[in-house]
Amino acid sequence: MSVIRLLLPAPGFAEISLNPEELEKQGVVVITTEPNTAEPMNFAALDLVLIDGEAALQDNLALIDQIKSIAPACKFMVLLRHSSAHAVTYMQAGVKGFLAVLPDAVKLTEIIRKLVQGEYYLDQNIAQLLAMRQIKKQLDPFVSLSSREFDVFCLLAEGCSLQAIALQLGISSKTVSNCQTQIKLKLAIDNRGSLRKFANCHGLIIDNSV
Structure with a gap:
């Protein structure tokens, strides 16, 4: 089973109960970093980025563009906890995964692997x-x-x-x-x-x- 490198841009996920240890058991290595200070080579090694949809839209879109320019194969997933207002905008930016709630580590890993393989995932409610x-x-x-x-x-x-x-x-x-x-x-x-x-x-x- 290949290891997947997942980026959680910081800040943005302080209040989300995502357990890196549980994901690592499933073969997903979680990387948390400040986007403005990350080296390009860190971005180039990424497989998927989980973005907090409650953060500023323009900042998220700029981050997506930045990472895509360095790692074109990297996939993106957005967590839209309270609003789907920007779902279409994120789709236009190349995001292929949308969550309304964060599932357990096993389900999240299943979703992540689908996205990395090029598939789409939309939470049923969205x-x-x-x-x-x-x-x-x-x-x-x-x-x-x-x-x-x-x-x-x-x-x-x-x-x-x-x-x-x-x-x-x-x-x-x-x-x-x-x-x-x-x-x-x-x-x-x-x-x-x-x-x-x-x-x-x-x-x-x-x-x-x-």
């Missing part, structure tokens, strides 16, 4: 959410929204700020604000809380505690 969004955007009442307005709607429901949405979608904050106005008018929603509850009722967000 996969269902992404599929639901593709379906719902073509059905009432969301058919009245443009594609961009629907994307803004989902990100607003996830709790993203207007500025964060603008950055992710590559548009201006003013455009996001205009989309928000149109969304409220078309869906007869008057505030962010109502919007979030509306999205939850239609299965468009992961967190059901609304």
Whole structure:
């Protein structure tokens, strides 16, 4: 069984109960390092990077680009504990694995080996959410929204700020604000809380505690 080298960029996983010793028993060597101080040769030897999806999106995307330039064969997996708002963006960046919760060492190793072999892995909840969004955007009442307005709607429901949405979608904050106005008018929603509850009722967000 070949040894897999897994990088956990630090900081970001202080509160995650991942046991390196248990993973090593499964043939996965865990490397924790500060991305800004790591030598290129360390990156070149990596097989997979587990990224904390709760960290800053742009920092994570920059790290992915940095590692890909040094180790093109390296694979990436993102842990999205509370929000799937950036799942599509991560996919576009080349991420092939998505977790909503961290499984035990045996299951995690199974997932890691699949990713290293070039396969995809999407947590069932995340996969269902992404599929639901593709379906719902073509059905009432969301058919009245443009594609961009629907994307803004989902990100607003996830709790993203207007500025964060603008950055992710590559548009201006003013455009996001205009989309928000149109969304409220078309869906007869008057505030962010109502919007979030509306999205939850239609299965468009992961967190059901609304």
